[in-house]
Amino acid sequence: MKITRREALLAAGGAAFLTGCGPLSNRTRAASQQPATLPRVGDDPYVSAVNRFGFGPTPGQVDQMREHTLEQWFESQLLPDESEPQELNWMLGRMEINYLGPYDLRDWREEAIVMQMQQAAILRAVYSPWQLRERMVDFWTNHLNIYAKKGLAVYRKPMDEREVVRKHALGNFRDMIHASSKSTAMLVYLDQQASTKAHPNENYARELLELHTLGVNGGYTQLDVMEAARCFTGWSEERRFMRPRGAFRFIEGIHDKKEKTFLGEKIPAGGGVEDGERVVNLALDHPATGRYLATKLCRYFLGHTDSSSVEAVATAYRDKQGDIPSMMRVVFAEYQKRNEPVVKRPLDYVASSMRAVQASSDAGQEVLKRMEQMGQPLYLWPMPDGYPLETDSWTGSLLARWNFAHDLAHRSVKGSLVDIKKLTKETGASAIPSIVFGQSDGELINHFASVTAGLEPRMAASACLASPEFQWR
Amino acid sequence: MAMKHNINNPNFYCNGHGELKPAERSRFSRREALSLGLLGAGLLWANPRTALAQAAIRKGGTGHTLVVIFLRGGADGLNIVTPFAEDEYYKNRPSLAIANPKSGGLEKDRLIGLDDFFGMNPALASLRQAWDAGELAWVQAVGSQDQTHSHFEAMNTMERGLKNQADQSSGGWLARYLNATSDQNHPLRAVSFSSILPDSLMGSPAALAVNNISDFKLTSESEQFAATLEAMYSNATDQMARAGEETLQVLKSLEGVDPNSYKPNNGATYPVSQLGQGMKQVGMLIRRGLGLEVACLESLGWDSHVAQGTTEGWLTELLRDLGDSIGALHKDLGAEMKNVTVVVQTEFGRRVGENSGLGTDHGSASCMMVLGGGINGGKVYTEWPGLAPEQLADPGDLKVTTDYRSVLTEVMSSRIGFTDAQSLFPGFKPNSIGLA
Numbered sequence: 001m002k003i004t005r006r007e008a009l010l011a012a013g014g015a016a017f018l019t020g021c022g023p024l025s026n027r028t029r030a031a032s033q034q035p036a037t038l039p040r041v042g043d044d045p046y047v048s049a050v051n052r053f054g055f056g057p058t059p060g061q062v063d064q065m066r067e068h069t070l071e072q073w074f075e076s077q078l079l080p081d082e083s084e085p086q087e088l089n090w091m092l093g094r095m096e097i098n099y100l101g102p103y104d105l106r107d108w109r110e111e112a113i114v115m116q117m118q119q120a121a122i123l124r125a126v127y128s129p130w131q132l133r134e135r136m137v138d139f140w141t142n143h144l145n146i147y148a149k150k151g152l153a154v155y156r157k158p159m160d161e162r163e164v165v166r167k168h169a170l171g172n173f174r175d176m177i178h179a180s181s182k183s184t185a186m187l188v189y190l191d192q193q194a195s196t197k198a199h200p201n202e203n204y205a206r207e208l209l210e211l212h213t214l215g216v217n218g219g220y221t222q223l224d225v226m227e228a229a230r231c232f233t234g235w236s237e238e239r240r241f242m243r244p245r246g247a248f249r250f251i252e253g254i255h256d257k258k259e260k261t262f263l264g265e266k267i268p269a270g271g272g273v274e275d276g277e278r279v280v281n282l283a284l285d286h287p288a289t290g291r292y293l294a295t296k297l298c299r300y301f302l303g304h305t306d307s308s309s310v311e312a313v314a315t316a317y318r319d320k321q322g323d324i325p326s327m328m329r330v331v332f333a334e335y336q337k338r339n340e341p342v343v344k345r346p347l348d349y350v351a352s353s354m355r356a357v358q359a360s361s362d363a364g365q366e367v368l369k370r371m372e373q374m375g376q377p378l379y380l381w382p383m384p385d386g387y388p389l390e391t392d393s394w395t396g397s398l399l400a401r402w403n404f405a406h407d408l409a410h411r412s413v414k415g416s417l418v419d420i421k422k423l424t425k426e427t428g429a430s431a432i433p434s435i436v437f438g439q440s441d442g443e444l445i446n447h448f449a450s451v452t453a454g455l456e457p458r459m460a461a462s463a464c465l466a467s468p469e470f471q472w473r
Numbered sequence: 474m475a476m477k478h479n480i481n482n483p484n485f486y487c488n489g490h491g492e493l494k495p496a497e498r499s500r501f502s503r504r505e506a507l508s509l510g511l512l513g514a515g516l517l518w519a520n521p522r523t524a525l526a527q528a529a530i531r532k533g534g535t536g537h538t539l540v541v542i543f544l545r546g547g548a549d550g551l552n553i554v555t556p557f558a559e560d561e562y563y564k565n566r567p568s569l570a571i572a573n574p575k576s577g578g579l580e581k582d583r584l585i586g587l588d589d590f591f592g593m594n595p596a597l598a599s600l601r602q603a604w605d606a607g608e609l610a611w612v613q614a615v616g617s618q619d620q621t622h623s624h625f626e627a628m629n630t631m632e633r634g635l636k637n638q639a640d641q642s643s644g645g646w647l648a649r650y651l652n653a654t655s656d657q658n659h660p661l662r663a664v665s666f667s668s669i670l671p672d673s674l675m676g677s678p679a680a681l682a683v684n685n686i687s688d689f690k691l692t693s694e695s696e697q698f699a700a701t702l703e704a705m706y707s708n709a710t711d712q713m714a715r716a717g718e719e720t721l722q723v724l725k726s727l728e729g730v731d732p733n734s735y736k737p738n739n740g741a742t743y744p745v746s747q748l749g750q751g752m753k754q755v756g757m758l759i760r761r762g763l764g765l766e767v768a769c770l771e772s773l774g775w776d777s778h779v780a781q782g783t784t785e786g787w788l789t790e791l792l793r794d795l796g797d798s799i800g801a802l803h804k805d806l807g808a809e810m811k812n813v814t815v816v817v818q819t820e821f822g823r824r825v826g827e828n829s830g831l832g833t834d835h836g837s838a839s840c841m842m843v844l845g846g847g848i849n850g851g852k853v854y855t856e857w858p859g860l861a862p863e864q865l866a867d868p869g870d871l872k873v874t875t876d877y878r879s880v881l882t883e884v885m886s887s888r889i890g891f892t893d894a895q896s897l898f899p900g901f902k903p904n905s906i907g908l909a
Binding site: 376452 | 624644667668675678683684688689691692695697698702714716773774776829867868
């Protein structure tokens, strides 16, 4: 399987993909180091699937999965219920951001809100059995990125994460974008609340088209952005006394009621809030939107954007009116045909490390500090495009990962415990590579048997987590 | 602006003092300068712990450090280098205009006169010294051909060194430079003071992202862990593994370097901001002679759609931080600035007319700053397009009359001695500007 994947990769010019860039100029190519090859990652299809569609295996998880086919596992992941393990429920239940709204949070410190949000996201990624849902949340929260520290957005952000991202993560994309367009966190983040008919602000309208729906080459013009901005004038938030502050509010008086043209469609004069809703619908109906979304899903889940895969997913978007599970079924089928390695972002890295060694963690301050050193303090990517996915973005911060790997396994990450005796009780210390990588044999395990030979169990676990191979999902 | 020289003109290798030098010659002289610098480094760094670390210094690159500061969000060039002699400027910006240098009132409330047409934002007062010394040049109405008005597209275009997104050249422009000169292979060639590599360094295994040099060490003192990492990251076959090899090399070369005990020269004080502290570490690495060739820093938050202010407010604070950070480096390095070039760029400027939110929307051209010992400074270089309605680019933007790549090409060839502009910016024909 390994060889066929490698062949497929080379045939598709995938070597260029792996260096994160297209063909280099002759001069540059001559000077660069040896050509990149595939990272050595596991070849067990179950392990690969939980790495790609979840946050990596926990010890014993894959053995349980083998009782079903991979398709059965995937289907069950598409239908999560609200049940979570008791410990996770208990941790999440103590976090106010999971139920408070903007008004309730008004006296909170910004840092406290952000910290709770980060903590909750990590805990869910590590401990929720609904791994695909958490994966999708990671995808969508970046797709609809809101920098938590932009002005008043921080008080509105927990509500956005609940009511836009999590609520629709495995629901319908159209519902998600409509919810997002009335999410005051998004409107504040992109200066929409300050947009008036005299001077419409283009920021939200532009990002809706460029990043949320059609994509930058989706065929809209600067004029479309300006017309959309006119349609959204008056989309603001409740700030009146004794009203639900921070809720969506359409302010008729500053709405531009004149006729507009958006993506070739006339939007008649005299409209109100429905002008903006029409813009959202026209953007969602546009064929570029399905393709753009499909491309992003393929890059994230398949590690490539082959046109046949993108087309298949885009077709599901169109035929099923934005139903996310329908798109994800196609993504999974395409994934099984061909997939390429995707580098772990710090959230992936931290969560998969904790899962691999069954850490008991509060995902508290120390873990959050480490995430920041690795370059992904959650919810704090300032620009609306979300944390980057490219390998190139993450090559510069490996040291922080190594330190985390070592300190986690050696109980030096405050609030995170690893019971190495319990972990190796049944299998013995030599089984550390199998435990960390979630598979019992194969080339990968043989390699790590020799790397970790003679090392204490904690050091062996550090080595596996810090290895080049563990940086890929 | 002097646009008559083509890049092929031998004058292009002018070292900035009117003296002509063939490229090879000038590279040699930098080597000499480097070995002199090494004596200094040896003294400063009394106890280089590993032989490898010393070897790293000896192999050190060009002896020149390029410091690139990216202002993210689209900085309002018209309120940085302001055309106060244009009536249209004041007409378009009734609430956001900055007063003429000769107007009354406090100095902090009016422009710093640069010539009889342009003035510099008073928040940049710390750069006055460099300007007066002729080591600071501005380029106005500069930008890319990107038409999207999108931050991400425009930033990506500039950091990858492209004409626009249709251009398929790979990786970042600084990565292309580093890869093309990878024979100068030594650790710490390029550092980005950020937690993620910027697009300009994408594709270079030699580049490193560091928030703070003092955090750049293994937390464990276990030699076994270090040895295991070395074993796992040797003979690297994939991209992350190669980056790991580089990281281990840099760890060795930074042994014993402590930014917390670094004392800037000449009473320079760096701001406590992220940019300021990054610049301080750039200063330290340069003075340590570690062979740093490229440093990337960024300043965030220039997207001034709302309430940007004039000579007070948050945009002013960002500018002050920028000016104070660069001013501190200039002061700290003193004569060593002859081997340092600072470039400041942004993805686009703002629209000429202000909006209802007392801010400005995404525009086209902005300004660039180039600062260093051999710069033909004290001058604003521009082919000024004008601000009258018929002189603007759609939908009301300052026109781009100088391609940002012309500025970078000139810096790379005249200051660094890297003359293969085609490998940096494939297919691009630069215009000579005359600033370096």
